[in-house]
Amino acid sequence: MQAIEIYMTFELLSKDPNSKARAGKLTTDHGVIETPIFMPVGTIGTVKGVHQRELKEEINPDIILGNTYHLYLRPGTGILKKAGGLHKFMNWDRNILTDSGGYQVYSLSANRKIKEEGVKFKSHIDGSTHLFTPESAINIQREIGADIIMAFDECTPYPCDYKYAQRSMHMTHRWLDRCMNHMKNTSPLYGHEQTLFPIVQGSTYKDLRQQSAEYIANVGAEGNAIGGLSVGEPDDEMYAMTEVVNAILPEDKPRYLMGVGTPSNLLENIALGVDMFDCVMPTRNGRNGMLFTSEGTINIKNKKWEEDFSPLDPAAYTWVDTEYSKAYLKHLFSVKELLGKQIATIHNLGFYLWLVREARRQIQAGTFRTWKDTMVKKLSIRL
Amino acid sequence: MQAIEIYMTFELLSKDPNSKARAGKLTTDHGVIETPIFMPVGTIGTVKGVHQRELKEEINPDIILGNTYHLYLRPGTGILKKAGGLHKFMNWDRNILTDSGGYQVYSLSANRKIKEEGVKFKSHIDGSTHLFTPESAINIQREIGADIIMAFDECTPYPCDYKYAQRSMHMTHRWLDRCMNHMKNTSPLYGHEQTLFPIVQGSTYKDLRQQSAEYIANVGAEGNAIGGLSVGEPDDEMYAMTEVVNAILPEDKPRYLMGVGTPSNLLENIALGVDMFDCVMPTRNGRNGMLFTSEGTINIKNKKWEEDFSPLDPAAYTWVDTEYSKAYLKHLFSVKELLGKQIATIHNLGFYLWLVREARRQIQAGTFRTWKDTMVKKLSIRL
Ligand SMILES: [Zn+2]
Ligand SMILES: [Zn+2]
Numbered sequence: 001m002q003a004i005e006i007y008m009t010f011e012l013l014s015k016d017p018n019s020k021a022r023a024g025k026l027t028t029d030h031g032v033i034e035t036p037i038f039m040p041v042g043t044i045g046t047v048k049g050v051h052q053r054e055l056k057e058e059i060n061p062d063i064i065l066g067n068t069y070h071l072y073l074r075p076g077t078g079i080l081k082k083a084g085g086l087h088k089f090m091n092w093d094r095n096i097l098t099d100s101g102g103y104q105v106y107s108l109s110a111n112r113k114i115k116e117e118g119v120k121f122k123s124h125i126d127g128s129t130h131l132f133t134p135e136s137a138i139n140i141q142r143e144i145g146a147d148i149i150m151a152f153d154e155c156t157p158y159p160c161d162y163k164y165a166q167r168s169m170h171m172t173h174r175w176l177d178r179c180m181n182h183m184k185n186t187s188p189l190y191g192h193e194q195t196l197f198p199i200v201q202g203s204t205y206k207d208l209r210q211q212s213a214e215y216i217a218n219v220g221a222e223g224n225a226i227g228g229l230s231v232g233e234p235d236d237e238m239y240a241m242t243e244v245v246n247a248i249l250p251e252d253k254p255r256y257l258m259g260v261g262t263p264s265n266l267l268e269n270i271a272l273g274v275d276m277f278d279c280v281m282p283t284r285n286g287r288n289g290m291l292f293t294s295e296g297t298i299n300i301k302n303k304k305w306e307e308d309f310s311p312l313d314p315a316a317y318t319w320v321d322t323e324y325s326k327a328y329l330k331h332l333f334s335v336k337e338l339l340g341k342q343i344a345t346i347h348n349l350g351f352y353l354w355l356v357r358e359a360r361r362q363i364q365a366g367t368f369r370t371w372k373d374t375m376v377k378k379l380s381i382r383l
Numbered sequence: 384m385q386a387i388e389i390y391m392t393f394e395l396l397s398k399d400p401n402s403k404a405r406a407g408k409l410t411t412d413h414g415v416i417e418t419p420i421f422m423p424v425g426t427i428g429t430v431k432g433v434h435q436r437e438l439k440e441e442i443n444p445d446i447i448l449g450n451t452y453h454l455y456l457r458p459g460t461g462i463l464k465k466a467g468g469l470h471k472f473m474n475w476d477r478n479i480l481t482d483s484g485g486y487q488v489y490s491l492s493a494n495r496k497i498k499e500e501g502v503k504f505k506s507h508i509d510g511s512t513h514l515f516t517p518e519s520a521i522n523i524q525r526e527i528g529a530d531i532i533m534a535f536d537e538c539t540p541y542p543c544d545y546k547y548a549q550r551s552m553h554m555t556h557r558w559l560d561r562c563m564n565h566m567k568n569t570s571p572l573y574g575h576e577q578t579l580f581p582i583v584q585g586s587t588y589k590d591l592r593q594q595s596a597e598y599i600a601n602v603g604a605e606g607n608a609i610g611g612l613s614v615g616e617p618d619d620e621m622y623a624m625t626e627v628v629n630a631i632l633p634e635d636k637p638r639y640l641m642g643v644g645t646p647s648n649l650l651e652n653i654a655l656g657v658d659m660f661d662c663v664m665p666t667r668n669g670r671n672g673m674l675f676t677s678e679g680t681i682n683i684k685n686k687k688w689e690e691d692f693s694p695l696d697p698a699a700y701t702w703v704d705t706e707y708s709k710a711y712l713k714h715l716f717s718v719k720e721l722l723g724k725q726i727a728t729i730h731n732l733g734f735y736l737w738l739v740r741e742a743r744r745q746i747q748a749g750t751f752r753t754w755k756d757t758m759v760k761k762l763s764i765r766l
Contacts, residue, residue: 044718044720045711045714045715046715046720046721046722048720048721048722049721049722049725050722051703051706051722051725051726052706053702053706070718074714074717074718075689075710075714075717079689079690079710079714082690082692083692083708083710083711084692088692089692089708089710089711089714090711091706091707091708091711306458306462307462307465309465309466309467309471309472319436320434323434323435323436323474324474325466325472325474327458327462327466327472328428328466328472328473328474331428331457331458331462331472332428332429334457334458335427335453335457337427337429337431338429338431338432338721338724338725339429339431339432339433339434341721342432342434342721342725343434
């Protein structure tokens with residue numbers, strides 16, 4: 001194990017007295033990320049249905065996420081390199097985080113074969129064969145050029161046999177060592193620094209999660225991630241694992257819980273000391289007509305909204321909430337119009353970003369715990 | 384025949400010395416429409432892929448079009464009435480024009496039967512049976528509440544047998560009389576006035592077009608429309624018909640050429656004295672990756688754009704033209720992302736609105752004819 005160089009700063013601004021929640025400030029070459037943060041998923045160089053300008057001006061996240069697997073297949077790193085990296089290609093000058101590609105290899109591609117060297121898989125697009133290794137995952141993420149890049153890991157499914165989880169975890173650790181070595185042997189390509197987050201695995205086994213968190217904590221990375229959760233396990237198991245891991249991961253570094261989750265999942269994990277989140281839920285569920293609001297969830301396809309001409313959401317996280325009525329959005333979903341997906345996506349991302357900003361405000365005011373408990377109850381309501 | 388009441392004013396501001404082109408100003412209860420104008424098609428209560436706010440602030444048309452057939456089927460006039468009309472339902476406080484529903488009945492629905500009373504048809508959505516008559520077309524358009532509404536006509540296909548075209552034209556004239564009577568016997572529902580435009584038919588037969596134009600001119604409506612063109616006939620036949628008809632339609636009333644057309648079609652018809660246009664081409668072709676520009680057309684799906692990182696269009700009609708590169712838009716179309724359709728739609732509508740505004744400027748400067756000839760040549764180029 002070797003410590004990696006420090007390019008990113010993380011400042012812990014305040015801690016909630018009644019939970020492990022923290023408010024922080026992460027600074028990279030692309031600016032400040034106020035934590036807790038939710039990162040909208042910009043899968044393949046676009047947050048689906050949202051203009052970059054809308055994303056910045058209306059939803060206003062300090063960072064978005066890109067998927068290495070998707071970007072590697074299309075447009076491919078050749079084009080991204082010629083463009084000067086993903087920031088320039090998609091015209092997004094704030095922070096970007098990329099995953100390592102592993103998760104999509106396991107969930108999307110066919111005939112994947114996991115070996116010590118890496119993972120051989122067939123593209124879900126054209127069936128062509130590819131090999132991802134810890135080294136190639138770093139190379140590709142260098143070529144994409146995100147500010148925060150992720151170690152190549154194996155994300156185990158749920159449920160997962162103990163022996164398999166244990167073997168897989170140790171391989172993930174060995175892969176991490178290779179990733180870190182390769183980070184040292186390569187340089188960023190576009191004039192801004194990149195930092196590598198290692199990933200804690202260990203399925204839903206406390207002892208494995210502890211072992212993995214200790215291994216990862218010893219690496220001394222500028223930030224640490226928790227992977228392999230939100231893959232089908234009950235919420236309580238997720239929270240139990242987060243708690244175990246966060247007790248070990250360094251307090252002075254940001255903690256990123258990958259692929260999580262519902263608004264309640266965010267709040268509960270913030271209470272356990274998580275700082276960063278990403279999830280396709282606000283965008284994907286939005287495209288299916290599900291709206292998250294501070295009073296509960298709305299299925300806008302439901303007939304009950306047909307003649308409800310009140311604004312989409314009186315809380316008005318973004319301009320769409322007062323611009324459009326429930327009845328109008330219901331109509332757009334009934335007739336399968338693009339604009340329906342656009343509106344629901346903006347609303348949901350607006351809500352998620354409001355939620356983490358409000359969590360931050362409550363943490364700084366020392367009132368997070370009570371607020372969180374009230375919110376979690378409201379969030380479970382189906383309107 | 385009876386004259387209908389005057390609710391709309393049309394002011395002819397200037398005429399091009401070297402063509403029949405005119406610049407005018409049409410005023411309704413929803414404000415001023417500067418002519419020549421292109422009306423974006425908002426089929427079913429939405430201009431596909433474009434937020435109302437973007438439409439207003441970026442593309443900035445004084446008027447959009449809604450399709451009576453689609454709106455009648457979904458959301459239905461019951462909901463539109465409860466919403467307070469289409470303007471309120473979709474949150475668009477500028478002008479709206481609705482067609483009469485006839486065109487979609489002929490092109491979309493199954494088992495349509497055209498009789499003197501009206502047209503019986505089956506919905507393309509659920510196969511349910513409906514009857515559109517001149518009277519019901521007025522009722523529905525009262526309930527939708529557009530500022531300019533259209534007479535119920537038969538739009539003949541191309542080519543069309545002379546005898547059929549002649550019989551159909553006379554029926555359209557009789558239907559017009561019924562529409563006008565029914566207009567007089569009904570009132571607008573939402574506190575703003577509505578005006579009825581009659582439609583000239585007659586297929587591609589000069590004598591029929593002349594007869595129809597005379598019939599329509601005698602009605603004394605506040606504006607007049609030319610229908611049954613852009614249905615497959617060669618451009619020259621379209622222009623020949625427009626010329627014949629415009630020589631007869633009153634000069635002091637706006638002339639609306641329905642369903643036209645390409646950018647060149649717009650310019651040539653403006654030169655023949657047309658003031659208003661609508662067409663799905665900028666939106667539909669945009670969604671298929673075809674961009675109209677002042678230097679020619681672009682098929683953005685073409686491999687040649689893959690590594691072209693220059694702005695979408697240096698002419699910058701709207702912000703998307705400089706915000707995104709050709710390579711990025713090409714990528715979005717390759718991966719079938721929503722944002723691609725959104726960008727291309729905004730670009731194309733921005734271009735169409737620029738084109739008619741520039742035409743207006745050139746008419747007022749007395750330089751329209753030369754400019755038009757140069758533009759038409761450039762517009763035919765495939766980039
Ligand atoms: Zn190990
Ligand atoms: Zn007649």
